[in-house]
Each structure stands twice: as structure tokens, then as C-alpha cells.
Amino acid sequence: MGLSADIRELADQTILALDVAHDYYTLTKRAWGLIRQVATEGRNFTFVSLQTGTRVDQRTILERSRRYVAENLASATFQSFVSIFEDFFFDLLRLWLVAYPESLSKKQLEFGIVVTAPDLATVILAVVDRELNEVKYGRVGDWFAYLERLAKLGVPTAQEIDRIAEIKATRDILVHNKGVVNSTYLSKAGKHARFEVGQKLEIAPTYHLSSWGSIKKLVADISTAMIEKAPGGGR
Numbered sequence: 001m002g003l004s005a006d007i008r009e010l011a012d013q014t015i016l017a018l019d020v021a022h023d024y025y026t027l028t029k030r031a032w033g034l035i036r037q038v039a040t041e042g043r044n045f046t047f048v049s050l051q052t053g054t055r056v057d058q059r060t061i062l063e064r065s066r067r068y069v070a071e072n073l074a075s076a077t078f079q080s081f082v083s084i085f086e087d088f089f090f091d092l093l094r095l096w097l098v099a100y101p102e103s104l105s106k107k108q109l110e111f112g113i114v115v116t117a118p119d120l121a122t123v124i125l126a127v128v129d130r131e132l133n134e135v136k137y138g139r140v141g142d143w144f145a146y147l148e149r150l151a152k153l154g155v156p157t158a159q160e161i162d163r164i165a166e167i168k169a170t171r172d173i174l175v176h177n178k179g180v181v182n183s184t185y186l187s188k189a190g191k192h193a194r195f196e197v198g199q200k201l202e203i204a205p206t207y208h209l210s211s212w213g214s215i216k217k218l219v220a221d222i223s224t225a226m227i228e229k230a231p232g233g234g235r
Contacts, residue, residue: 003099003230007092011223014088015216018081022212025077032065032073074203075174078211082171085164085215089143090132092226096150097128099230103150104131139188140165153225156218164218166192167211173201 038045039058048055056064097104101124135146144161147153156164169188173179181195195201 003095004227006095007223007227007230010088010091010095011219014084014219017084018212018216018219021077021080021084025073025208028073029069032069035061036065071203074205074208075179078203078208079171079174081212081215082168085219086168088219089147089222090136092222093132093135093147093150094128096226097131098124100150101128104128140168147222151226151229153222153229155221155225160214160218162190162192163214165190166194167214170194170201170203 039062044058046055046057047061098121104124104127135143138146141161144156166189169185172188173181173185177185179201181197181199181201183197185195185201186193186197194207
């Protein structure tokens with residue numbers, strides 16, 4: 001396939017993955033709602049975990065279910081949204097850099113990799129992967145600045161970049177600091193910071209949905225703009 005087709009396929013797969021992740025959230029939330037309805041109707045039941053030995057009845061389910069949805073389910077699927085976007089973003093950069101490796105012509109590579117590579121394509125991919133590994137450790141704003149230098153897409157907007165930076169900062173706090181806000185979150189989130197140091201992050205339903213929507217829009221806008229830039233993409 002050509003570059004335009006590769007980008008389009010990546011975008012389609014990413015949008016599908018985001019939809020699947022959100023469907024999991026929605027359907028699981030509704031399933032818990034049905035279980036709560038059964039419990040409130042006075043029906044008695046018991047669940048037993050064969051792995052942990054934990055035993056819960058309908059009263060325990062009523063107590064735990066809302067926390068499971070509001071905290072565990074929301075957090076897990078939100079983190080999935082961000083991971084899917086990160087994979088898309090760097091896979092997209094990889095496609096572009098492999099197609100246009102000239103921008104990396106001054107990069108250095110260990111001689112052993114060069115002499116053992118079966119072909120030039122393998123060497124190019126090694127240089128690209130090393131480059132992307134360095135970019136990943138930068139801030140989200142730096143990611144998009146790098147993309148703009150490469151392809152001059154003109155998207156996303158500065159406001160959208162700030163928004164995704166806060167989303168990524170939220171994900172990082174959930175993963176690395178047990179959801180407790182610290183100064184690193186404030187620095188990464190900037191003016192879009194939603195909490196203060198020491199507070200526990202929350203993934204409210206409205207935030208969960210808007211984050212998913214923002215990420216989907218970014219995927220669509222960036223891929224569309226890049227396809228237009230690729231050879232034959234504007235046809």
C-alpha cells in the first residue's frame with residue numbers, strides 16, 4: 001500500500017479501537033446497572049471468586065457497584081483511550097518518517113546495526129525507532145511541534161493541544177501516582193489543570209466522554225490532514 005492508504009488504515013483501526021473501548025465502558029456500566037436493579041428488587045444472590053475466595057451477596061454488590069463503575073471502570077477505559085491515541089500518534093510518525101527519511105539524514109547509528117542489517121529499509125527503521133523513542137519522552141506540546149516541523153499540517157489547534165496535554169497528564173497521574181495530583185500534573189496540564197496538588201483525580205462521566213470525543217477528533221483531523229499531504233492523498 002502507499003502512504004495515504006497506510007495512514008487511512010491506521011486511522012480506521014484507531015477509531016475502531018476507541019469505539020470498542022467506549023462500548024466496553026457503556027455496556028459494562030449498563031450491566032452493573034441491571035445487577036443493581038435485580039438487587040434492589042429484593043432478589044438474593046451470591047457471587048464467589050474462585051481465585052481469591054471473595055464472597056459477595058446482593059447487599060455488597062449494591063455497595064460496591066457504583067465505586068466499581070465510577071472509579072475502576074472509568075479509570076481503566078480512560079487510560080485505554082490515551083494509550084490508543086499514543087499508539088496512533090507514534091505509528092503515524094513512523095509511517096511518515098519511513099516514507100520521508102531525509103529529515104533524519106544527520107542522525108547517527110551504531111555501526112554494528114548498519115553492518116548486520118539485511119537491507120537499507122531495516123537501517124532506516126532502526127533510525128526512525130530511535131528518533132521516536134526520544135520524542136516520546138518529551139511533553140505533549142513537543143510531540144505536536146515535532147509533527148508540525150515534519151509535515152506542516154496546521155492541525156490541531158493550540159487549544160486542542162492544551163486539552164490533550166491535560167488528558168495525558170491525568171493518565172500519567174493515574175498510572176504513576178495513584179491518582180493523587182502533584183506538581184508534575186500541574187506543569188503538564190497547564191491552564192487546563194482541573195485539580196490542585198494533593199487532591200484525588202476524578203474521571204467524571206462528562207470528562208470521560210469529552211476526552212474520548214477529543215481524542216477521536218484529533219485522530220480524524222490529523223490523519224485527514226496528513227493524507228492530504230501524502231503523494232496522491234488529495235485525489
